[in-house]
Structure formats: C-alpha cells, structure tokens
Amino acid sequence: MKALQSVIRTPFMWVEGWLDWAFGPRWNPMYYLGGLGFFYFWIVAVSGLYVYVFFDTGLTEAYESVESLTHSQWYLGGVMRSLHRYASDALVVMMVLHIIREFAFDHYRGPRSFSWITGVPMTWLVIAAGVTGYWLVWDELGQYVAVRSSEWLDWLPIFGEPIARNFMHEGSLDDRFFTLLIFLHIAVPLILLLVMWIHLQRVSYAKWKPARGLALGTLAMLLVLSFVQPAVSHGPANLDRVPLLLDLDWYYLFAYPLVDEWGAGTVWMIAFVGTFALMLMPWLPPRRRRPAAVIDLDNCNGCTRCANDCPFSAITMVPRTDHQPFEQQAKVDPDLCVSCGICVGACPTAMPFRVSSDLVPGIDLPELTARQLRDKIHTLAEKLEGHSRVLIIGCKHGIQSRKLVGDNRVAIDLPCAGMLPPPYIDYVLSKDLADGVAVVGCRAGECQYRLGQEWSEDRFERRRDPNLRKRVPRERLARIWRAPVEWRRALADIEVFQQNLTRLADQSETAGVKLTKRKEPQS
Ligand code: HEM
Ligand code: SF4
Ligand code: SF4
Numbered sequence: 471m472k473a474l475q476s477v478i479r480t481p482f483m484w485v486e487g488w489l490d491w492a493f494g495p496r497w498n499p500m501y502y503l504g505g506l507g508f509f510y511f512w513i514v515a516v517s518g519l520y521v522y523v524f525f526d527t528g529l530t531e532a533y534e535s536v537e538s539l540t541h542s543q544w545y546l547g548g549v550m551r552s553l554h555r556y557a558s559d560a561l562v563v564m565m566v567l568h569i570i571r572e573f574a575f576d577h578y579r580g581p582r583s584f585s586w587i588t589g590v591p592m593t594w595l596v597i598a599a600g601v602t603g604y605w606l607v608w609d610e611l612g613q614y615v616a617v618r619s620s621e622w623l624d625w626l627p628i629f630g631e632p633i634a635r636n637f638m639h640e641g642s643l644d645d646r647f648f649t650l651l652i653f654l655h656i657a658v659p660l661i662l663l664l665v666m667w668i669h670l671q672r673v674s675y676a677k678w679k680p681a682r683g684l685a686l687g688t689l690a691m692l693l694v695l696s697f698v699q700p701a702v703s704h705g706p707a708n709l710d711r712v713p714l715l716l717d718l719d720w721y722y723l724f725a726y727p728l729v730d731e732w733g734a735g736t737v738w739m740i741a742f743v744g745t746f747a748l749m750l751m752p753w754l755p756p757r758r759r760r761p762a763a764v765i766d767l768d769n770c771n772g773c774t775r776c777a778n779d780c781p782f783s784a785i786t787m788v789p790r791t792d793h794q795p796f797e798q799q800a801k802v803d804p805d806l807c808v809s810c811g812i813c814v815g816a817c818p819t820a821m822p823f824r825v826s827s828d829l830v831p832g833i834d835l836p837e838l839t840a841r842q843l844r845d846k847i848h849t850l851a852e853k854l855e856g857h858s859r860v861l862i863i864g865c866k867h868g869i870q871s872r873k874l875v876g877d878n879r880v881a882i883d884l885p886c887a888g889m890l891p892p893p894y895i896d897y898v899l900s901k902d903l904a905d906g907v908a909v910v911g912c913r914a915g916e917c918q919y920r921l922g923q924e925w926s927e928d929r930f931e932r933r934r935d936p937n938l939r940k941r942v943p944r945e946r947l948a949r950i951w952r953a954p955v956e957w958r959r960a961l962a963d964i965e966v967f968q969q970n971l972t973r974l975a976d977q978s979e980t981a982g983v984k985l986t987k988r989k990e991p992q993s
Contacts, residue, residue, distance in 0.1 A: 471755065478574035483916070483953040490913065497687070501915025502680040503568035508666065509685050510564060513557035513692070515659065520550040522656075525606070527648040532608040533706045540702060552696030555719075558600055560692065562721040565596060573751070575916065580759070581672065581782055581806045583752035588669040590748050595662040600722035602655040606648070611716050613637075613707035618726045625734035640709045672806065674783045675921060761836040762807035765800050767791070769819045770832030772798035775935060776813035779888075781921040782806050785813060785833075800833060810919035811835045811889030815929070818936050820891040831891075838884065843894070850880040851903035857975035858968040861904040863890050865911045867918035869957040874910065874964060887911030888922025892929045892938040899946055905971045908948040908964050916953055923951055945974060 482500065489498045499506060524547060526535040539547035569589065572578045578586040604615045620633035636643050670676040679685075704716065718726070729737050762784070763776075777785040777800060784806035787798040800813075813833045814820050820831035820840045829841040851861065855878070862881035864871040871881035884890060887909055895907045909926065917923045928934035930949060938947075948967040952960040 475574050475576055478570060480955060482571060482574055483955045486913065486916065487953060487956065493684075495914035496681045497684045498915060499680075499684060499688070500567075500571070502677055502684060503564050503571060505677045505680040506684070506688065507561055507564040507568060508678045509680055509688070510557040510561040511659075511663070511666070513689065514554055514561065517550045517554040517557065518659075520547070521554055522652075525652070527652050528645050529608070529643060529648070530706075532606060532648055533703065536607050536609075536703060540700065544700065548700050549693070549696045552699075552701040553692055554603075555701040556692045556695050558603065559719065559721045560688070561596060562600070565593065569593075575918070577918075579752045579757035581784070581808055584672045585669055586752050587749060588665060590745060592662060592665050592669065593748075594745070595658055595665060597722060599655065599658040599662060600719075602651055602658065604719065604722065606651055606655055607703055608648075608707045610704035610707055610713035611718070612704075613709065614713055614716055615723065615726070616707075618729050622725075622729050622734045622737065625738060637709055643709065672783055673920075674781055760809040762804035762809060763802050763811070763813055763833050763835055765802060765833055766830050767794070767799055767832075769830055770796075770799050771819070772796040772800070773818060774798070774800075775816040775818065776800050776833050779816035779921070779925055779934075780813050781810065781919050782808055784808075802833070808919060809835060809837065810886040810922065811838070811884060812886055812919060812922055812925060814840060815889045815891050815925065816936065817891065820893070822891075822894050822897040835885070835889070838889075840891070843882070843884075844897070846882050847894070847898060847903060850882060851898070853880055854878055854904055857905060858971040859904040860906045860908055860964060860968055860971070861898055862908045862910055862964065863887065863894075865918070865922070868912045869910060869952060869954050869960050871910075873957045874961055878968070879964065881910075886917065886919045886922035888917070888919065888925050890926065892936055895947055896939050896942050899942060905975065906946045906948065906967060908950060908967055910950045910952070910960055910964075913951050913953050945970065 486498060486500045489500055493499075495501060521536075521539065524535055524539045524543075526532060536551070540551055541548065572582075572586065572589075601615060601619060605612050605619070617634070617637050620637055623629065624632045624634050636647060670678060680688075704713070707713075725737055725741070728740075771794075772787065772790065774787050777787050784803050786801050786803070788801045790796055790799050792799070802813075814831060814835055817831045817833050820829075820834075822829065822840070822844045829844060831840045834840055847861065851859070854861075858878050860879045862871060862874055862879060864874065864881050864883045865887045866883045866885055868887070871883050875881045888911075890909065895909075898904050898907050909930075911923050911926065912918065914923050925934060927949070929936060930938045930947070932938060932940075948963065950960050950963045952963075
C-alpha cells in the first residue's frame with residue numbers, strides 16, 4: 471500500500487509545485503479540492519433553483535420548459551442551465567481527485583477514518599443527484615437513463631412492481647413520475663449537504679471555502695464554458711423509439727454502458743464490492759497507533775492555545791479538577807489524537823529556558839517530550855563547530871533529513887514542524903548552540919497534519935501565540951517549506967543559508983576589528 475501511495479503521491483507533488491509557482495499556495499486548486507467541491511455544490515444549488523422556477527413537471531412540459539429556458543432565455547436561463555451541468559461535472563472531478571489525494575497522502579486512516587467513511591456515501595449521493603437530473607430533462611438521453619436505471623434497479627429484489635414497466639411505451643408513464651423525480655432531485659442534494667456537514671465534524675478549521683480568487687477564477691472558467699459550449703438537450707424522449715446516438719456525460723453516466731455490456735448483476739456486484747472495499751480501506755492496513763498527547767495538570771494554566779491549534783479537535787477545555795486558580799484545563803481524547811505534537815508547539819509552558827523546574831510542559835508527546843527535544847538539541851550541537859553551524863529542525867513526513875545533513879549541519883526530525891515551540895529557536899541562538907536554525911517542513915497544502923506549516927508561519931510572523939520573540943535575529947532563521955520531491959532545492963536553500971551565516975560572521979568580525987581599531991586611541 472505504501473508503495474502505491476508513493477507512486478501516486480509523486481505526480482501530485484510535482485503538479486502541486488507547478489501550481490504553487492503559477493498561482494501561489496492560496497490559489498492552488500489542489501490544496502482546496504474539498505473546498506472547491508463545496509463551492510461547486512453551491513453553484514449547482516443556486517443555478518438549480520433558477521432552473522426549477524421555470525421547470526414544468528409534466529410528460530411533455532418537462533422537455534418543453536427546459537428547451538424554452540435554454541433558447542429563449544439563452545443569456546440567463548441557458549447560462550444557468552449550463553452552469554448547473556458544468557458545476558456538477560466539476561464537483562465529480564474534484565471529488566475523485568480529493569479521494570485519490572487523501573489516499574496518496576495517507577490522510578484517511580486513524581482518526582481521519584471518520585471523514586473517509588462519511589465520504590463514501592457521498593459518492594453515491596452525488597451520482598444519484600446527477601442521474602435524476604439527466605432523467606428530468608426527458609430528452610433521448612433522459613429516456614436512456616430512465617430505461618437503464620430502472621433495469622438496473624429492478625435487478626435488486628426491493629421493488630414490488632418492476633419500475634421498468636413505466637417505460638414500456640409512451641402511454642405507460644404519467645406526470646406523477648416527474649413529481650417523484652423532482653422530489654428526489656431536491657432531496658438527494660439536501661441529504662448530501664447534511665452528510666457533507668457531518669464529513670467535516672472531526673476536522674478543525676476545515677478548508678471548506680476556497681480563497682476568493684480561486685473561487686472566482688474557476689467560476690469565470692465555468693461561465694466562459696457555458697457561453698462557448700452551452701448545455702443543450704437531445705431530441706425529445708419517445709418511448710416507442712430506441713435512441714441510437716447519444717452524447718453521454720461520462721462523469722455521471724459511466725456505469726450505464728457497463729450495464730449494457732455486462733448486465734445489471736455484474737455492475738451491482740462491482741459497485742457493492744467497490745463501496746465495501748472503500749469503506750474498509752482505513753484498516754487495510756490499520757494505522758499503527760502512536761501514544762497520544764498527555765496533559766500535565768501541574769503545568770497547564772488553561773490558556774486554550776493547544777485546543778485552538780489542534781487540527782483534529784482532539785483537545786477540549788473542561789472545568790478544572792485540581793485546586794489551581796484557573797477555570798479550565800485541557801483534556802485530550804486519545805481516540806482523536808494523531809500524535810502530531812502541534813499542541814506542544816502551542817503551549818506557553820514548553821519553555822526550554824526553564825531551569826528552576828524540570829522541563830515538563832502542560833501538554834507533551836510521550837514519543838518525543840519537550841525535555842528530550844532540548845537534550846537532543848544539546849547533543850547534536852556538540853558536533854558543530856565554526857561559523858556556519860546549522861541545526862535543521864525537520865519533519866518525519868517531509869524531506870528525509872539524511873539528505874540534508876552534512877558539513878556543519880545536523881538535523882532532528884519532529885512528527886511535524888508545527889511541534890516546535892518558537893522559544894526553542896530563541897534558546898538555540900541565544901545559548902549559541904548553533905549559528906542558524908533551519909526549519910524544514912512540508913509545503914502549505916501538503917502538511918501531513920494539515921495545519922503544521924500554517925501555524926508555524928503564523929508563530930514566526932508573530933500572528934499567533936506563542937510567537938517568536940522580536941529579539942531573535944531573523945537572518946539566523948531559515949524557513950524552508952518544500953515537498954520531499956524537492957529535496958535538492960531544500961539542500962540548495964540550506965547551503966545558501968550557511969553561506970549567509972558565514973558572511974554574517976565575517977561582517978561581525980570586521981565590525982569587531984573596526985571597533986577595536988576605533989577604540990585603540992582611547993585606550
Ligand atoms: C462532495 C464531495 C466531497 C466534498 C465537498 C468534500 C469536502 C471536504 C473538505 C472541505 C475537507 C476538509 C479539507 C481540509 O480542510 O483539509 C475534507 C476532508 C476529507 N475528506 Fe472529503 N469531501 C468530499 C468527498 C469525500 C470522499 C468521497 C472521501 C473519501 C471517500 C473524502 C475523504 C476525506 C477525508 C479522509 C478528509 C480528511 C482529510 C484530512 O484530515 O486531512 N471526502 N473533505
Ligand atoms: S496550551 Fe498548555 S497551558 Fe495552555 S491549555 Fe494547553 S496544555 Fe494547558
Ligand atoms: S498531538 Fe496533534 S492531534 Fe494530538 S492533541 Fe496534540 S495537536 Fe491534537
């Protein structure tokens with residue numbers, strides 16, 4: 471499974487790198503696949519409402535009303551109809567890419583299995599909403615969809631009367647069927663919306679809204695497509711005739727030719743096995759559970775920062791259970807914790823300067839405690855000498871640190887770069903353990919734990935607490951956010967950083983000499 475994930479992940483990373491370069495991380499569509507899915511859903515909903523106002527639910531009226539909307543009102547109704555179609559197609563594309571990406575980046579196991587499992591029924595709901603839409607137009611394609619869907623559904627022993635009977639000949643269908651269909655076409659998306667909401671319940675700060683520029687850009691593309699290639703109907707349905715040439719929408723109707731080829735039973739079998747396999751995937755194989763973050767009440771002052779920063783809502787603030795003069799204390803739900811350590815990076819008590827008491831923060835990771843991190847930094851720093859000593863703080867999920875270490879460079883890997891409490895950088899530089907610190911983590915939208923890169927940047931830029939103190943010389947901190955496929959570039963960034971550190975050392979030596987020279991006459 472790991473090999474398969476890696477094979478799929480690599481092209482994603484390259485494409486995402488190019489899109490980062492072209493549009494910047496905020497407008498990179500690959501980082502907002504789910505969010506774009508939501509956006510297209512809303513476009514479908516709004517354009518659908520408009521189309522619904524003009525839609526007639528009758529056997530002949532359905533087709534005529536859609537035709538009239540498309541042609542006599544092409545500048546608005548026609549565009550709305552096209553938007554409705556193309557945004558639905560785009561929703562499927564986003565959903566498929568989203569599934570593949572979550573799988574490739576291993577974002578679907580452990581506590582994330584909740585989002586994965588709630589995602590699976592969404593695939594069915596999206597397809598069901600699309601199929602009923604095609605059916606409603608009641609053109610030749612709608613007729614084909616109706617006949618094949620009913621044959622397909624009739625294979626299941628759940629309907630007393632075969633539905634296909636309704637489509638035997640022109641006289642067998644009545645208007646009530648369209649009323650039922652329009653009900654389904656509205657009810658299914660509403661259920662989808664509810665499941666979409668449930669889907670995000672375990673994801674904090676879910677990116678369900680793409681950045682405005684990205685949203686408007688893709689909307690503009692859909693609008694252009696709607697004008698250039700408006701969605702049109704086939705000829706009217708006629709149950710006494712079999713439609714021969716159809717322009718199939720492969721996004722929604724891909725299964726229909728398979729029903730023709732292989733028969734309803736086989737396609738049901740594939741669909742059931744596929745859905746079941748998708749449901750089981752988070753346990754194939756299960757994620758090795760790592761020890762969850764633990765709270766030390768003696769050191770927790772109830773500041774809420776860890777709860778605010780946890781990307782998986784694993785921390786809640788609860789009333790105090792000890793006698794300390796604080797109202798709240800943090801509580802970790804071990805079933806939701808992915809052991810990323812981002813909470814440790816957020817905790818104001820993860821303070822390496824502490825000497826009067828042992829270094830035990832309010833929240834800590836048993837696998838790599840704040841105390842162990844400080845000790846490791848000391849041990850590694852002993853190997854460095856000269857003027858360009860660099861301590862690399864890397865990420866286990868990012869570039870392998872063995873590719874970055876070298877001449878006067880040592881590295882320590884954290885579960886996520888977001889685990890690093892900013893005071894550690896201050897500590898390393900002020901204690902002269904290294905000349906520079908390079909934080910090397912994953913690119914903005916590729917963080918294994920979603921928010922590690924974002925929170926780190928916010929802390930370094932002093933937008934988020936605990937922030938990096940002003941006294942820390944920024945030229946001695948390198949922030950390198952690169953994908954594992956870009957390790958050569960990261961290495962080059964670090965080498966340039968080292969050269970700059972040497973230059974800084976030379977400058978301060980020269981300044982020192984000048985100062986001494988200037989001081990000489992006085993002495
Ligand atoms: C209409 C279709 C869908 C929409 C609109 C949608 C939307 C979203 C959004 C907005 C997020 C949050 C992303 C973030 O903030 O990092 C998300 C997360 C997720 N989605 Fe979907 N999703 C859809 C379908 C699916 C499907 C079909 C699956 C899988 C079968 C799936 C699996 C996941 C997983 C595993 C996560 C959690 C990712 C993480 O924790 O990093 N989604 N989805
Ligand atoms: S960040 Fe630290 S001090 Fe603040 S609530 Fe969490 S554990 Fe307690
Ligand atoms: S380790 Fe990560 S998932 Fe667990 S509580 Fe801390 S921030 Fe949340």
